[in-house]
Amino acid sequence: xxxxWSAGEGNRRTAxxxxxxNSSCGxxxxxxxxxxxxxxxxxxxxxxxxxxxxxxxxxxxxLHEMSTSALRCLGFAYKEGLSEFATxxxxxxxxxxELLLEPSNYSSxxxxxxxxxxxxxxxxxxxxxxxxxxxxxxxxxxVMVITGDNKNTAEAICREIGVFGPEEDxxxxxxxxxxxxxxxxxxxxxxxxxGLLFSRAEPRHKQEIVRLLKEDGEVxxxxxxxxxxxxxxxxxxxxxxxxxxxxxxxxEASDMxxxxxxFSTIVAAVGEGRSIYDNxxxxxxxxxSSNIGEVASIFLTAALGIPEGLIPVQLLWVNLVTDxxxxxxxxxxxxxxxxxxxxxxxxxxxxISAWILFRYLVIGLYVGIATVGVFIIWYTHESFLGINLSGxxxxxxxxxxxxxxxxxxxxxxxxxxxxxxGDRLFSFDTNPCDYFQAGKVKAMTLSxxxxxxxxxxxxxxxxxEDGSLLVMPPxxxxxxxLAMSVSFGLHFLILYVPFLAQVFGIVPLSLNEWLLxxxxxxxxxxxxxxxxxxxxxxxxxxxxxxxxSSKPKAD
Numbered sequence: 001x002x003x004x005w006s007a008g009e010g011n012r013r014t015a016x017x018x019x020x021x022n023s024s025c026g027x028x029x030x031x032x033x034x035x036x037x038x039x040x041x042x043x044x045x046x047x048x049x050x051x052x053x054x055x056x057x058x059x060x061x062x063l064h065e066m067s068t069s070a071l072r073c074l075g076f077a078y079k080e081g082l083s084e085f086a087t088x089x090x091x092x093x094x095x096x097x098e099l100l101l102e103p104s105n106y107s108s109x110x111x112x113x114x115x116x117x118x119x120x121x122x123x124x125x126x127x128x129x130x131x132x133x134x135x136x137x138x139x140x141x142x143v144m145v146i147t148g149d150n151k152n153t154a155e156a157i158c159r160e161i162g163v164f165g166p167e168e169d170x171x172x173x174x175x176x177x178x179x180x181x182x183x184x185x186x187x188x189x190x191x192x193x194x195g196l197l198f199s200r201a202e203p204r205h206k207q208e209i210v211r212l213l214k215e216d217g218e219v220x221x222x223x224x225x226x227x228x229x230x231x232x233x234x235x236x237x238x239x240x241x242x243x244x245x246x247x248x249x250x251x252e253a254s255d256m257x258x259x260x261x262x263f264s265t266i267v268a269a270v271g272e273g274r275s276i277y278d279n280x281x282x283x284x285x286x287x288x289s290s291n292i293g294e295v296a297s298i299f300l301t302a303a304l305g306i307p308e309g310l311i312p313v314q315l316l317w318v319n320l321v322t323d324x325x326x327x328x329x330x331x332x333x334x335x336x337x338x339x340x341x342x343x344x345x346x347x348x349x350x351x352i353s354a355w356i357l358f359r360y361l362v363i364g365l366y367v368g369i370a371t372v373g374v375f376i377i378w379y380t381h382e383s384f385l386g387i388n389l390s391g392x393x394x395x396x397x398x399x400x401x402x403x404x405x406x407x408x409x410x411x412x413x414x415x416x417x418x419x420x421x422g423d424r425l426f427s428f429d430t431n432p433c434d435y436f437q438a439g440k441v442k443a444m445t446l447s448x449x450x451x452x453x454x455x456x457x458x459x460x461x462x463x464x465e466d467g468s469l470l471v472m473p474p475x476x477x478x479x480x481x482l483a484m485s486v487s488f489g490l491h492f493l494i495l496y497v498p499f500l501a502q503v504f505g506i507v508p509l510s511l512n513e514w515l516l517x518x519x520x521x522x523x524x525x526x527x528x529x530x531x532x533x534x535x536x537x538x539x540x541x542x543x544x545x546x547x548x549s550s551k552p553k554a555d
Contacts, residue, residue, distance in 0.1 A: 071120030177205030293367020
């Protein structure tokens with residue numbers, strides 16, 4: 001006797017050793033398909049009777065009741081009288097071997113079957129799947145289920161895991177693979193909002209769904225574990241195979257392998273990916289806005305005609321040393337609290353939008369104005385915002401004198417009083433005009449300190465693209481606070497170590513002067529908070545062109 005088994009939609013067949021007696025084959029697979037090929041059925045007592053329409057309806061009714069209870073159903077049948085397989089032993093030279101190698105012979109072999117019965121298997125979804133589906137919906141990710149299961153079974157499971165609501169009308173959202181392929185406008189069906197279900201799907205159906213979604217501009221992630229999922233996994237933007245239950249073919253065709261076969265891990269990976277992307281943008285946002293500020297300060301100095309506020313060694317120190325630790329620490333930013341509630345970005349979205357570039361320019365412009373402004377304030381104001389700046393005894397000049405400092409030798413009666421900076425005494429009795437070059441050391445120190453402080457505060461702005469510091473306070477990233485401390489510590493080092501202060505051309509600052517630095521630097525936080533508020537208020541406008549990602553799930 002020859003046992004011949006056929007299982008599943010893909011007609012997978014395995015053969016065992018022949019036994020003595022009549023040759024026969026056993027068939028298992030989708031109940032509807034097995035029943036369609038059967039002409040008789042076996043009773044409990046072993047008698048075989050004709051399969052009439054009434055019995056067929058009773059079997060289909062039982063199938064409906066079992067499948068609507070989320071049971072996966074398999075039908076079983078067998079066929080006798082396959083004399084050509086009576087002596088088949090698996091050798092290639094046997095005539096029956098050629099029959100098995102030709103798929104066109106399967107329909108004749110799997111015909112006039114004797115139906116034995118059906119069985120329902122309960123495969124309950126994991127508890128965390130329902131919440132993962134809800135997280136996908138909140139994140140703008142559409143979940144499509146593509147399965148070979150019976151339609152009623154698939155619909156019951158989809159309601160159970162939250163793809164569809166308990167009372168939702170899914171008549172237009174649940175189709176078999178064949179019904180979908182017969183639609184006149186398949187893309188229009190795929191554009192429907194909410195979840196979609198494709199049951200009794202074959203490998204070509206899965207591949208076609210992924211292809212149509214990609215043609216429509218969607219970013220498609222496909223999950224699967226079987227050999228028949230491999231073509232769709234390969235075609236998807238992100239193929240995700242199961243690490244435990246997945247076949248080697250599926251793993252080779254995929255881009256990512258889940259070690260725990262857990263759908264919620266995919267959702268967590270999406271959140272992690274969004275966080276990495278946001279941190280990359282935070283680094284770029286911080287570095288570009290800071291560099292724009294440095295360029296703006298140099299440009300404003302030249303445009304206003306005032307003495308140079310920063311020398312090259314100071315700018316190099318800020319770029320290479322002071323800015324480095326905060327920029328690195330921004331890579332450890334935690335995810336925004338609403339990161340999984342934001343709509344997904346389009347695959348062709350630019351890293352820097354027009355709005356973000358505008359923010360860079362505003363912040364950079366303020367950095368330049370503050371850095372140059374504090375230089376002018378020291379020369380022209382005795383006090384600023386109630387902070388006394390005359391403690392060192394330096395001489396005040398008018399803005400017009402500062403802007404025309406190159407004409408100083410032609411000024412009549414211009415004198416400058418001696419003043420102290422740190423432990424150094426500056427006197428200009430012989431040449432008062434040196435006051436704008438050798439005497440600018442205090443003003444230059446203030447400019448450098450403002451630049452360092454303002455960039456440290458600007459790093460706090462980079463914690464979140466649109467989230468306020470009231471929602472994401474600085475301590476959510478301890479590494480950033482440590483990096484800011486390191487940068488400030490390095491600045492204090494070059495300020496208060498005499499040898500280093502001489503190398504960098506700066507002098508120590510008094511308490512009042514530090515208060516001035518903070519008063520000029522802190523508004524960068526307020527400015528960015530206002531810009532973030534505007535960004536949140538207009539987020540619908542900025543994201544109006546964003547498409548929702550699709551995540552078909554094959555079963």
